[in-house]
Structure formats: structure tokens, C-alpha cells
Amino acid sequence: INNGAPANNGLVKWNNYHGKKMLIVNQGCDNVFIVDSETGLVMRSVEIGTSSNIESPHYIEISPDGEYFYVCFYAGTVFQKFKTSDGSLAGTVNIGLGQWSAFEVSPDGQHAFVVNWSADGTIAVVDLESMTVLTTYQGSGLILYPHGTGWKGNYLYVTSLPANFIYKIDVTDIYNPDIQQISLQGGTNPHEIHFSEDGAEYAVSCTGSDEVRFFKSTNDALVATVPTGKLPEEPHYAGNYLFVACPNDNITFPGKTGCVTIVNATTHQFIKNIYTGWQPHGVIPDEDGGKV
Numbered sequence: 001i002n003n004g005a006p007a008n009n010g011l012v013k014w015n016n017y018h019g020k021k022m023l024i025v026n027q028g029c030d031n032v033f034i035v036d037s038e039t040g041l042v043m044r045s046v047e048i049g050t051s052s053n054i055e056s057p058h059y060i061e062i063s064p065d066g067e068y069f070y071v072c073f074y075a076g077t078v079f080q081k082f083k084t085s086d087g088s089l090a091g092t093v094n095i096g097l098g099q100w101s102a103f104e105v106s107p108d109g110q111h112a113f114v115v116n117w118s119a120d121g122t123i124a125v126v127d128l129e130s131m132t133v134l135t136t137y138q139g140s141g142l143i144l145y146p147h148g149t150g151w152k153g154n155y156l157y158v159t160s161l162p163a164n165f166i167y168k169i170d171v172t173d174i175y176n177p178d179i180q181q182i183s184l185q186g187g188t189n190p191h192e193i194h195f196s197e198d199g200a201e202y203a204v205s206c207t208g209s210d211e212v213r214f215f216k217s218t219n220d221a222l223v224a225t226v227p228t229g230k231l232p233e234e235p236h237y238a239g240n241y242l243f244v245a246c247p248n249d250n251i252t253f254p255g256k257t258g259c260v261t262i263v264n265a266t267t268h269q270f271i272k273n274i275y276t277g278w279q280p281h282g283v284i285p286d287e288d289g290g291k292v
Contacts (some may be wrong), residue, residue: 002090003230004288009100010160011263013043014043014079015117017036017043019036019037019038020036020038020286021035021036021037021043021084022034022035022036022037023035023060023062023069023084024060024278024282025028025057025058025060025282026057027056027074028054029059030047030049030055030056030057031045031046031047031048031055032046032048032050032060032069032071032082032086032087033043033046034046037286037289038289039243041073044169045148046082046087048071048080048082049073049076049078049080050077050092051076053075055075055076055078056073056074056075056076057071057073057074057076057083057189057235058072058073058074058100058101058102058199059071059072059100059101059102061103061105061112062084063105063109063128064105064107064108064109065082066084067085068081068083068128068171069084070103070105070112072095072100072101072114072216073105074099074100074101075102076100076186077094077095077096077097077098078092078093078094078095078102079092079093079095079103079112079114079126079131080092080093080123081128081131088214090091091131092131092163093124093125093131093132094133096122096136097120098117098118098122098124098211099116099117100114100115100116100117100148101115101116101117101125101147101148102115102117102149102192102227103115104137104149104150104151105128105203106151107151109128110127110128110129111125111127111128111134112125112128113125113126113149113171114126114220115148115149115158116146117145117146117147117161118145118221119144119145119271120138120139120143120144121138121143121144121147122136122137122138122143123136123137123138123158124165125174133151134175134262135175137169137177137179139149141181143160143167143179144160144163145160145161145162145163146158146159146160146167147159147160147161147190147204148161148190148192148193150159150193150194150195150202151195152195152199152202154171154172155168156169156171157172157193159190159191159192159193159204160175160190161189161190161191161207162189162208163189163190164183164185164187164188164189165181165183165190166181166182166188166190166193166204167181167182167185168181168220173286177203182215183227184204184206184213186208186209186263187206187208187209188213189206189207189208189209189234190204190206191206191207191232191234192204192205192233192234192235193207193228193235194236194237194242195203195217195237195281196237197237198215199267200218200240201214201216201217201223202214202215202217202244203215203235203237203242203244203265205228205232205233205234205235205244206232207231207232207233210228210229210230210231210232211225211226211227211228211232212228212232212235212244212261212263213224214226214265224268226243226268226269227270228246228261228263229246229249229251229252229259229260229261230246230248230249230250230251230252230288231242231246231247231248231249232246232261233245233246233247234281234282234283235283236283236284236285236290237265237275238283238285238287239265239285239287240266241262241263241264241265241271242262242263242264242265243260243261243262243263243283243285243292244260244261244263245258245280245281245283246258246259246260246261246272246280247279247280247281248279252275253273253275256275257276257278257279258276258277258278258279259273259275259276259280260273260274260275260276260280260283261273
């Protein structure tokens with residue numbers, strides 16, 4: 001098994017693999033599953049983190065060139081970089097204590113903005129080539145409960161949970177960010193943000209009001225409000241649809257916990273809620289395969 005469970009002819013399954021991969025982070029086990037997209041079979045399990053204790057990896061992203069994947073830890077102190085080809089470790093940087101809930105990789109692949117979800121929140125800016133911390137956005141009352149992230153142009157978007165606004169941060173000069181707020185009003189509690197594939201709109205899941213809100217990217221104006229399952233968390237565009245995971249919904253399907261809301265992302269119309277299994281959390285599309 002340690003040698004890859006070779007067949008009697010020495011063949012190790014999935015070596016020299018050239019298909020499409022999915023990466024699934026397991027928060028309770030400190031590992032990442034590398035999965036064959038076509039069959040859904042786990043090809044490799046990658047150990048991550050630096051401690052013998054569970055560090056609760058919470059978020060995973062792939063570099064724009066597809067060469068690396070990155071992970072932050074909700075109960076850890078590091079940010080890590082791995083090769084997508086074989087899951088080997090490519091770098092580790094200490095970003096300090098925090099509840100590192102999410103991060104955004106810049107479109108040029110040079111920087112990651114890692115978010116610490118706490119009352120006096122921080123955002124660590126990491127150089128992804130040298131794997132060093134360049135600067136940290138912090139200060140009393142500067143960034144309150146930063147949680148989910150998105151990117152458009154030179155702007156980093158960050159939700160504030162619990163709150164009634166999202167941050168829009170101009171990071172043209174990463175050492176001198178211009179931090180503004182976009183008001184959502186009402187008890188929205190924005191959890192996560194995701195931009196459409198063409199960048200024209202973005203969706204914000206609101207756990208306080210059980211809805212997803214659509215905004216124009218050009219002026220951040222509200223376009224539509226669509227009801228979802230209870231406590232929506234993770235929205236993700238997939239072609240003309242938006243899928244919203246509601247892991248803690250215990251109402252929509254009695255006796256079960258969790259649902260996924262499907263919305264027409266073009267007309268902003270609610271389509272339906274579906275039960276996909278216990279507490280669905282992350283959502284990612286495989287449009288070529290016609291599934292999420």
C-alpha cells in the first residue's frame with residue numbers, strides 16, 4: 001500500500017494521469033483528496049499541515065496556471081502550497097495565529113490574500129513565489145469579521161460576518177490598500193461572495209436573511225434578491241446557473257440537514273432546492289462533465 005498498491009506487473013494506478021482532477025479538502029482529517037473527475041474515484045490522499053493536531057483546513061484554491069493548489073487552516077498558523085501534478089509540498093509560510101477561513105489568489109498568480117475571521121480581523125498578503133508574508137492588513141476596528149473573498153479588477157472583495165456590509169479593497173498598491181464598504185442593509189450577515197464567469201455580476205450569500213443577492217460589478221448596485229434554503233453559505237456560478245450550498249438547513253427537507261439551492265443566474269429566478277447529502281458545503285462546477 002505504501003508503494004501505491006502496484007499490480008502484479010508493477011502498474012500503479014493513476015500514474016501518468018492526464019485527465020481532469022478535482023481537489024477536495026477534508027477539514028476533519030487534515031488531508032486533500034485528489035479525485036478523478038470522470039469516475040469520482042479518489043486517486044491520491046495528500047497529507048497537509050504541520051502539526052500532529054488537527055489544523056482544520058478550510059479553503060483550497062488552484063493557481064491560475066493550474067500548477068499548484070493552496071490551503072489555509074482554520075485552526076493553524078500556516079499557509080501551504082502543493083503541486084497539482086503529484087500533491088508534493090512546494091512551500092509553507094507561517095502567517096500567525098488566526099481563524100484562517102478563506103483566501104483569494106490574484107489573477108496573475110503572484111499573491112494570496114488570506115483572511116482571518118475574527119472580531120479584529122486581519123488579511124495576510126503572501127508572495128506565492130517566495131512563500132513569504134509581504135504585509136498584513138490589521139488594526140483596531142480596521143476589518144471586522146472578514147470571511148469570504150472575491151476579486152474583480154484591482155479590487156479584493158471581502159464579506160463581513162456577522163455584519164450588513166462587504167469590504168471593497170483597492171489593492172493596486174498592496175502596501176497601501178484603500179478599504180471601502182458596500183452596504184447591504186438589513187440583517188443580511190453576508191457569508192461568501194462569488195463572481196460570474198464574465199465578471200459582470202457577483203452573488204453574495206446572506207445567512208441572516210436566507211437569500212442570495214446579485215450585484216453589478218461595474219457599480220456594485222443591487223440587481224436582484226433571491227430566496228434560498230436556510231442559512232446559505234457557498235454560492236458558485238456554473239454556466240447559466242448559480243448553486244448555493246446551505247449546509248445547516250434543517251427545514252427544507254424534514255429529518256435531513258442541508259440542501260443546495262439552484263438559481264437561474266441570467267434571470268435571477270429561483271429554480272428549486274435539492275437534497276444532495278448531509279451538510280453540503282463547497283460547490284464546484286464541472287461544466288464539461290455536466291455536473292457539479
